[in-house]
Amino acid sequence: MAGQLGLPVVAVLLDNPVRSYAWGSPTVIAELLGRPPSGQPEAELWIGAHPGSPSTVAGDGRSLDRYVAGDPAATLGAAVVERFGPRLPFLLKILAVARPLSIQVHPTIDQAVAGFAAEDAAGVALDDPRRSYRDRNHKPEMVVALTEFEALLGFDDPGAVAEVLESCEHPDLVGAGAVLRTAGGLERVVRRWLTLGDDQAADVVTALVAEASARRDDPRFGLVTRLAQDYPHDRGLLLALLMRLVRLAPGEAAFVPAGVPHAYLSGVAVEPQASSDNTLRAGLTPKHVDAAEVLNLLRYEPGGAVMVTPKPAGGEELYPVPDVDELLLSRVPLSEGTTVPVPGPRLVLVVDGTAAVGDVTLRRGHAAFVPATDTDATLRGDGVAFTLTTALDTTR
Template sequence: MPPEILVNPVRRYAWGSTRALAGFLGAEPTGEPQAELWMGAHPGSPSLVDRGAGPQPLDRLIAADPLPELGPSVLARFGPQLPFLAKVLAVGRALSVQVHPSTEQAEAGFAEEEARGVPLDAPDRNYRDRNHKPEMVCALDDFDALCGFRPCTETAELLDALGVPALDRWVRTLRTAPEPEALRTVLAEALADGHGGGTTRAVAAALPGAASAAAAAGSPHHAALAACAAVASDYPGDPGIIAALLLNHVRLRPGQALYLGAGVPHAYLGGLGVEVMANSDNVLRCGLTPKHVDVPELLRVVGFRSTAPDLIDPRPVPGAVGEEAYPAPVDEFTLTRHTLTDADPDGVTSQGVGDRGPQILLCVSGEADLLAADGGRLRLTRGQSAYLPAAAARSRVVSDGAVLFRVGVRPVSPG
């Protein structure tokens, strides 16, 4: 089985950039938001592969004959499905504040909704599969995000700086209650009140001006306040703005990554990045979205504890020229970045033979040639990706100046 070029779907969401993804793909902007380029075999938007009979969805090809596609180890661990999903994100304005479930929560939630007969495509469905959704995003340019609860005392200082009297009760709660209780109380009250049409919407409506003024006044929380001011302007009156105020603000440098595990609330605010995750589409939303918000289920899934953003800088791979890894504590995916130069005559080499598992290669800069052992050749340009089935013969990618990301599956540890 040779490596194959993927034809990847573009997902259009209101938060997407009107120019960034088109520019990345070398296409003319359509004038409409383009948010995500999906690379993988998720049944919601699978990539297409042409093996001589016309383009076929990758998920169907894997289901029809999973062993050569996945290899015996991946098939035994994850079943007949590609365990990861890769994306390019083009964030023009804030995504919804959201959280992802653990495997146990996803399995229970999926079973409960199946038992109630909720259609998989129903807009009020929470669980569209049984999988957890750990994810990692690696910035291609400056990338802004909100991630994890800030310590309660710091959030109380930030809310104080806004000078909005209606926030005073939550400031007191954050300063006096134990951390899990304080975070749960503020989030639950803000969302319940806001989605019920109460005072939270009025508070949220006052936040754009208050956050801008506090940021201009030189608050130590200047960056977070400026980010919240932008979010509040994009989503006036949305109760999710209160949730955003509780979270750490982080700006990723190009090449820096952010890992997100189960239960960690987060939102992406702006930028272009490569994202890789377990093959799931399970999302519980807090706000900043017209989509379904299930407050009781959200509160069951969120981990109410302060956490620092899990930032990951690339680590050189020993013995490999121009290869850097982004380690993540999951089995479903690995992510490495390769900067190819003429000093590396072997280029990117597919890892081993036989049971190495499936891989996807994405070119983010320059041009590269993928050379198969049987003499076949694929040219990858910026924005293009290739799929390497587990049974594909050993191959290598060569170039002078291209940058590629490789997504694979964590191998089983010896012993």
């Protein structure tokens, strides 16, 4: 059975690309996929149709973005095409974090559209390392821990940080503590630290690292000491001191909206997100830092990240994301004799055991795409899977 352009209307197996970054684990993704390590740090397994690293339809040869574009009505369905256009609006990743990632922030849709146009007008190529906007989309994201997972999520209470800074010796750190106690002080401190000249920033960072080394029993200074092992001269250490450290147990989740600074520090997680690669870095990285644009995007308020509690629903656990139509993630525990409906459009990823969608068998680490026309698709097996569809799904 096929759609109007000859595309199958049943689930298809995907071959999924791995991105190698310095912060990635050399073993986690290889073990997940059941293959030997590549010898390189492997950071992210991408499952989706983003043109930067699209999955490939196994046995077909087409990338998933081309596959979807061949018949959007069959692959996505009318409601998804009407809301998001003829593209898969979500992306699913596995993160394997062995070293801290950069402190980063993501734009709203309006900011992404404007930023993309501005960089195009300035002649910045899409593959230029200085490019901040790779597409015109926002990038709201959630992490669901598969192991213990550490992250810096949003700014912490300014008063609590002020106490720490005022106990330091360097006048710039003490002064920042005093500013944090005033109205609008958080924004003023962040703006000052991100726009300091290189020599002055190096002086303040060196003082902070020395202070932290002498007082590493304090949790905040202990974090700075730990981060300084990888980024000893990076002004991102100053921002890290302002942020909230969160530890997620397996199954726990946090949602990161636009404008919220965050950095993932360690662990393995599933990461559903809108299909975008727009990441603006603020520190803890050797890569390009666009301080002016980061300052424009940041939300200068404590918190911002939202802890997400899964909701039981017919044998699944749903992770609802507030006000994001692109994402509805489900964790599906499977056992022999049980089946769970998984109508498309949907990505299905097995993280433990084996499962099947229609005639597609999925081993651990493998994934499938279920098109919208496969309304009767079911998931069965023995293990654990995650599925990702849109919040427009009216079958729930």
